[in-house]
Amino acid sequence: MASSLVNGRPALSVDLSDRGLLYGDGVFRTVRVHGARPLNWPNHYMRLAQDCKALGLVCPEERVLLEEIGRVAAGEASAVAKVIVTRGVSGRGYAYPDGLASTRIVVAHPSPPDSSGAAREGVRVRRCELALARQPRLAGVKSLNRLENVLARAEWRDPAIREGLIGDAEGRLVEGTMSNVFLAFGGKLVTPDLSRCGVVGAQRERIRALARDQSIPCEVRDVGFEELPRADEVFLCNSLIGIWPVVAMGESRWLPGPVASLMQRLIELEDARTG
Amino acid sequence: MASSLVNGRPALSVDLSDRGLLYGDGVFRTVRVHGARPLNWPNHYMRLAQDCKALGLVCPEERVLLEEIGRVAAGEASAVAKVIVTRGVSGRGYAYPDGLASTRIVVAHPSPPDSSGAAREGVRVRRCELALARQPRLAGVKSLNRLENVLARAEWRDPAIREGLIGDAEGRLVEGTMSNVFLAFGGKLVTPDLSRCGVVGAQRERIRALARDQSIPCEVRDVGFEELPRADEVFLCNSLIGIWPVVAMGESRWLPGPVASLMQRLIELEDARTG
Numbered sequence: 066m067a068s069s070l071v072n073g074r075p076a077l078s079v080d081l082s083d084r085g086l087l088y089g090d091g092v093f094r095t096v097r098v099h100g101a102r103p104l105n106w107p108n109h110y111m112r113l114a115q116d117c118k119a120l121g122l123v124c125p126e127e128r129v130l131l132e133e134i135g136r137v138a139a140g141e142a143s144a145v146a147k148v149i150v151t152r153g154v155s156g157r158g159y160a161y162p163d164g165l166a167s168t169r170i171v172v173a174h175p176s177p178p179d180s181s182g183a184a185r186e187g188v189r190v191r192r193c194e195l196a197l198a199r200q201p202r203l204a205g206v207k208s209l210n211r212l213e214n215v216l217a218r219a220e221w222r223d224p225a226i227r228e229g230l231i232g233d234a235e236g237r238l239v240e241g242t243m244s245n246v247f248l249a250f251g252g253k254l255v256t257p258d259l260s261r262c263g264v265v266g267a268q269r270e271r272i273r274a275l276a277r278d279q280s281i282p283c284e285v286r287d288v289g290f291e292e293l294p295r296a297d298e299v300f301l302c303n304s305l306i307g308i309w310p311v312v313a314m315g316e317s318r319w320l321p322g323p324v325a326s327l328m329q330r331l332i333e334l335e336d337a338r339t340g
Numbered sequence: 341m342a343s344s345l346v347n348g349r350p351a352l353s354v355d356l357s358d359r360g361l362l363y364g365d366g367v368f369r370t371v372r373v374h375g376a377r378p379l380n381w382p383n384h385y386m387r388l389a390q391d392c393k394a395l396g397l398v399c400p401e402e403r404v405l406l407e408e409i410g411r412v413a414a415g416e417a418s419a420v421a422k423v424i425v426t427r428g429v430s431g432r433g434y435a436y437p438d439g440l441a442s443t444r445i446v447v448a449h450p451s452p453p454d455s456s457g458a459a460r461e462g463v464r465v466r467r468c469e470l471a472l473a474r475q476p477r478l479a480g481v482k483s484l485n486r487l488e489n490v491l492a493r494a495e496w497r498d499p500a501i502r503e504g505l506i507g508d509a510e511g512r513l514v515e516g517t518m519s520n521v522f523l524a525f526g527g528k529l530v531t532p533d534l535s536r537c538g539v540v541g542a543q544r545e546r547i548r549a550l551a552r553d554q555s556i557p558c559e560v561r562d563v564g565f566e567e568l569p570r571a572d573e574v575f576l577c578n579s580l581i582g583i584w585p586v587v588a589m590g591e592s593r594w595l596p597g598p599v600a601s602l603m604q605r606l607i608e609l610e611d612a613r614t615g
Contacts, residue, residue, distance in 0.1 A: 071356070077356060079356055079361055080353050081352060081354055081447055083361070086358070086424075086484070088364070088484065088490050089363070089364030089486060156449075157420065157422070157449050158518065159486065159490050159492075159494075159517055160493050160494070161490075172356055177432075198537075199474065200488065202491055203473075203487060203488075203491075208487055209362065209364055210363075211362075211365070212363060212395070212478060212483055212485045213475065213478075214434045215434045215436075216395070216478075218433075218434035218435050219396065219434075219436070234474065242434055243433065243434060262473075
């Protein structure tokens with residue numbers, strides 16, 4: 066597979082003058098695809114549009130992306146599609162001209178290894194040493210500037226540790242290196258506010274909407290690492306893993322709980338209906 | 341021209357799975373080249389090596405880069421070479437395997453338009469609204485994560501304003517969007533400390549060394565924007581512009597002064613000797 070399109074044409078590479086390479090001047094999404102249909106697509110497209118707006122990029126039309134995701138994933142029962150939008154090819158220098166044509170990249174990857182064991186039994190995580198920088202102009206945006214995530218993920222090698230939680234310089238919990246985080250307290254959900262740093266994932270947004278549908282309160286607020294041991298449940302989410310309950314971090318222990326389990330079920334149902 | 345090499349072979353593009361594109365996982369330098377010889381090369385290579393180390397990248401050998409810069413700029417009296425080192429091509433995800441082969445990109449661009457008028461008469465600048473995020477792990481590093489610079493440079497269009505000065509969230513002066521900044525007070529130099537944010541330019545390092553040779557004190561410390569009006573001289577530097585005196589920002593006015601002029605002359609002499 067690894068089928069890929071650049072601006073709608075089959076291609077394996079991008080121009081050396083593309084600002085995505087030169088400056089990380091672009092945004093992306095990673096989408097699960099079943100039978101050439103992207104799952105959780107409304108949230109993915111909404112986030113892509115918002116992230117493009119944050120950087121002043123023109124967001125590709127939805128029908129174009131759907132068609133291209135369908136093309137790269139054609140014939141695959143299940144796949145992962147990565148959608149990248151960069152500001153395009155320009156001359157040297159940070160300034161860019163008006164009306165620059167953005168670069169649209171759609172790539173299919175094989176589905177990740179099955180992680181239903183992790184989804185059922187939970188995972189061990191660690192706390193990363195790297196602290197995320199506070200940049201309100203980029204907070205929430207899934208931009209191509211991801212060195213903080215790369216450096217945080219490089220802090221450990223032990224394959225038994227499936228994710229690292231990252232905080233900010235003030236010791237607040239923000240996210241995982243590749244996931245968003247939820248805490249449950251007595252059947253109520255809490256997830257970190259991402260207005261200073263972090264990435265707003267499409268799965269996080271879906272979980273917030275599903276909680277609303279179920280009348281489960283979900284608060285978005287600052288969360289301290291010190292709250293974790295008191296939480297009844299802690300779970301991670303992203304578009305590829307779905308939901309992984311956290312069962313251990315340092316000395317703290319949790320059990321996979323009913324809120325994570327309910328959310329997993331609701332996601333499955335929605336995917337079965339729309340995928 | 342626009343001759344370019346990827347890992348030593350002529351190429352115009354980079355793999356869609358290159359981590360430079362996917363995450364900005366790499367570093368770069370922009371070098372002036374005269375007669376196929378890079379100017380200020382010792383500082384460029386030293387910074388490249390330090391930046392590679394900061395990200396855990398293997399720095400290409402000096403002789404390989406010199407040979408490739410010579411090849412892309414061959415036959416040109418003067419050119420600009422951009423050197424990019426990325427972590428290389430890997431599978432999806434922030435983690436990367438041990439021993440991944442980095443990607444080495446060397447591209448020649450035409451020399452920038454002559455700016456000797458700006459170097460002589462000075463330039464108007466503005467203060468940018470964007471504040472740089474504090475990230476000690478990446479501070480000083482000329483990484484491919486440059487969205488802050490892109491957003492700051494997009495704040496103005498007036499071509500009469502040649503540069504924007506950027507501060508941090510605490511109101512300290514850090515750098516220009518594409519340059520480093522020096523202030524002169526009574527024949528002594530001051531340049532902002534870059535241990536929390538900003539890019540350490542090779543020209544900045546050269547100016548610090550030249551000042552040392554001339555027994556001109558040069559202090560690296562936190563600088564407040566409020567110090568600018570009191571400075572006898574303010575000047576910008578990078579490898580392409582050399583030194584531009586600042587003559588106006590907002591209501592403040594300065595004249596091109598003797599320290600900037602001396603540094604320009606010393607740079608010219610060094611370039612003539614080594615270029």
